[in-house]
Amino acid sequence: MPSSHFDYIVIGAGSMGVSACFHLAVRGCQVLGIEQFAIPHELGSHTGWTRIIRKAYFEHPDYVPLLQRAYHNIRLMEAEYGQPLYLQTGLLYAGPPGCHVLGGVRQSAALHSIPLETLSVEETRARFPQFCLPAHYEVLFEPEAGLLLAEQVICAYAQKARHAGAVLHEHEHVQFWSLHKDMVRVQTSRAEYTCHKLVISAGAWSGRLIPGIDNKLNVTRQVLAWFRPTKACSFAVGQMPCWLIAIEGVAGSYYGFPLLPASMQAGPEGIKVAHHHPGQLCQLDAVERRISEADVAHLQAFANQYLGGVHGAPVEAKTCLYSNSPDDHFVVGTLPHTEGRVCAAWGFSGHGFKFVPVMGEILADLAMQGHTLLPVGFLEAKRLGIA
Ligand SMILES: Cc1cc2nc3c(=O)[nH]c(=O)nc-3n(C[C@H](O)[C@H](O)[C@H](O)COP(=O)(O)OP(=O)(O)OC[C@H]3O[C@@H](n4cnc5c(N)ncnc54)[C@H](O)[C@@H]3O)c2cc1C
Structure with a gap:
């Protein structure tokens, strides 16, 4: 009979969860990671094959030391x-001049000595003719930024966690957990387990597992679309960078990726385009996965106008979920009233994937020691009135 007691249980083996399982397992802990779907899957926040990673963080310079650690890891x-x-x-x-994205990028780059180039629109046109930018736009280029192969990253952490002794269960749903005198009980669709400490990394489903955060977490349906440019070779990695473009009068920013080399192409073929801004609020049990023309119309309009040689409709589109905290910053720490036995990371608000390599380390520190030396004080839940 396999044991049903573990040192640590991680609920949700998605982006952050597999990394937590890995970091706990390589430190010699007995870990069980429980995932309700497959590892990886297309129903949460990590679908779409690629994610941007960058250091000149416009959202807040305090993220930069965590990103430096993420790059290392x-x-x-x-x-x-x-x-x-x-x-x-x-x-x-x-x-456009004065837009907050460019201001934030410059601020983080200056504070943390991150290489950053300033280009004029003419220089951009000469170097990256794939972009059609208005003449008055400002342009910055971060050479050390790039992309993560998201599903591959999850497979890598899951594989290495298993090699280090972690047990990962797929297609098993955690129904509830409860705190007892000297342990935590976890009830799933298959069995009951006990553990010394619990880690919750349940993404869009966090509100069902963490008491008191339901009204602090908005889940939105996001759409990603892939377009096939007429001259594919000039949109390939090596010819064109990832990009993030703010449009006058439009909330959020559009962003996208070059064509991947054939050897790495496991997702849809084409350049991926998306809009970074919370989409439609949705109910977890009724997410519309079918894509309508209206869903992709603004992505198509953006791609056709701002990317030269991209015409017509996308060749493929998918949905993905953002789980947004009230201030769009992550929430990480030990849960109140759990005597340090339960920690959680949630509210990644559409920009969390690049932190996967460091968030697992942080969760392992919190679970094992109750604190971490990595600077996450600015992400504590108490700023949201959760105590
Ligand atoms: C369209 C889109 C584009 C994005 N682009 C970027 C980008 O370019 N760069 C970037 O850094 N970030 C990006 N992000 C954000 C990033 O992908 C997310 O912040 C990150 O994946 C969140 O990780 P997570 O572990 O919280 O969620 P997930 O990866 O969804 O993992 C949570 C897991 O918990 C499981 N789970 C939940 N409840 C239970 C339960 N009761 N029992 C068992 N398992 C459970 C879920 O099935 C899921 O697998 C993007 C997100 C989207 C949607």
Whole structure:
């Protein structure tokens, strides 16, 4: 009979959860990771094959030390896994003068000495003719930014967690957990388990597992679309960077990725385009997965206008979920009233994936020691009145 008691249980083996399982297992802990779907899957927040990783963080400079650690950790994982997980493509930022994205990028780059180039629109046109930008736009280029192969990253962490002794269960749903004198009980669709400490990394489903946060977490349906440019070779990695473009009068920003090399192409073929801004609020049990023309109309309008040689409708589109905290910053820490036995990470608000390599380390520190030396004080739940 397999044991039903573990040192640590991780609920949700998606982006952050597999990394937590890995970091706990390599420290010699007995870990069970429980995932309600497959590892990875297309129903949560990690679908779509690629994610941007960047250091000149416009959202807040306090994220930069965590990103420096994430870059370090992903390199280690890549070496261990033996296959590419990160591609350094550079990232082009563009927007109208005074836009907050460019201001935030400049601020983080200056504070943390992150290489950043300023380009004029003419220089951009000469270097990256794929973009059609208005003449008055400002352009910045972060050469050390790039993309993570998201599903590959999850597979790598899951594989290496298992090698280190973690037990990962797929297609098992956690129904509830409860705190007892010297342990935590976890009831799933298959069995009851006990553990010394619990980690919750349940993404869009966090509100069902963490008491008191239901009204602090908005889940939105996001749409990603892939377009096939007429001259594919000039949109390939090596020819064109990732990009993030703010448009005058439009909330959020559009962003996208170059064509991946054929050897890495496991998702849809084409350049991926999306809009970084909370989409439609949705109910978890009734997410509309079918894509309508209206869903992709603004992505198509953006791609046709701002990317030269991209015409017509997308060749493929998918949905993905954002789980948004009230201030769009992550929430990480030990849950109140759990005597330090339960920690959680939630509210990644559409920009969390690049932190996967460091968030697992943080969760492992919190679960094992009750604190972490990594600077996450600014992400504590108490700023949201949760205590
Ligand atoms: C369209 C889109 C584009 C994005 N682009 C970027 C980007 O370019 N760069 C970037 O850094 N970030 C990006 N993000 C954000 C990033 O992908 C997310 O922040 C990150 O994946 C969130 O990780 P998570 O672990 O919280 O959620 P998930 O990866 O969804 O993992 C949570 C897991 O918990 C499981 N679970 C939940 N409840 C239970 C239960 N009761 N029992 C068992 N299992 C359970 C779920 O099935 C899921 O697998 C993007 C997100 C989207 C949707």
